[in-house]
Amino acid sequence: MHPDLPPLREVIARHGLSASKALGQNFLFDEHLLDRIAAVPGELQDIAVLEIGPGPGGLTRALLRAGARVTAIEMDRRCLPALGELQDAFPDRLTVIEGDALKLDHDAIMGEPHAVVANLPYNVGTALFVRWLGGQDWPPRWTSLTLMFQQEVAQRIVATPDAKAYGRLAVLAQWRTSARLAMKVHRSAFTPPPKVMSAIVHVEPAAMPSGVSARQLERLTEAAFGQRRKMLRQSLKGVPGALGALEAMGIDPQRRAETLAVEDFVGIARLLG
Incomplete structure (x- = not known):
């Protein structure tokens, strides 16, 4: 009642x-x-x-x-x-x-x-x-x-x-x-x-992907989308190791952040440790 x-x-x-x-x-x-x-x-x-x-x-x-x-x-x-x-x-x-x-x-x-x-x-x-x-x-x-x-x-x-x-x-x-x-x-x-x-x-x-630092992903997305009209090679150049991670994953640095899938950001963050 x-x-x-x-x-x-x-x-x-x-x-x-x-x-x-x-x-x-x-x-x-x-x-x-x-x-x-x-x-x-x-x-x-x-x-x-x-x-x-x-x-x-x-x-x-x-x-x-x-x-x-x-x-x-x-x-x-x-x-x-x-x-x-x-x-x-x-x-x-x-x-x-x-x-x-x-x-x-x-x-x-x-x-x-x-x-x-x-x-x-x-x-x-x-x-x-x-x-x-x-x-x-x-x-x-x-x-x-x-x-x-x-x-x-x-x-x-x-x-x-x-x-x-x-x-x-x-x-x-x-x-x-x-x-x-x-x-x-x-x-x-x-x-x-x-x-x-x-x-x-x-x-x-949901399940958390292994080997990924939440703080690293937060920093990465902040840089990538902070200048969303710029290419990744420009927006991520201030993130140590990020451009190398793009290359290792076969992601064209001329792409913009909004074209990357969630899994792509997770993969980059994982490589950054």
């Missing part, structure tokens, strides 16, 4: 909340849509879930309804009273932490394998995503990432070589995870409506 909760709009009105542009907030009120988002990662009954930027708790409610044990990190203290009401309604199922998700150790906070589900604030979404994808320890403590981004960013994560959206984010996302666009969310679903469309990306860890 789920507790009978007042409509989210009523909660927001009662607490005098409005979406903060500075914090990149946009509120979702459609309970059916929120339940669909909470269903993307699969069965959540008694699963530990980390949520970033819950705001007044729309998605949080959907995750709790799905049976998850939720830890929510929120830096906007205006939202804490509304989240406190949810804590009262779902005793022992919701932990709220006030703080900046970019500065906190998520693994230490969670203490167990966990799914990450979040309608990410637009201004920190990419930075958090790159952090979740990083590090040499693999598989990570998160079992899946179900994240809402601006549609343009979502398309960059799942893009393939030669596509306009293909770049560093695609390589970092795809070299040891499977990433898919799970659903699109129309701008009209939000209050206030953002200027752009949004999309949900679902990411699951």
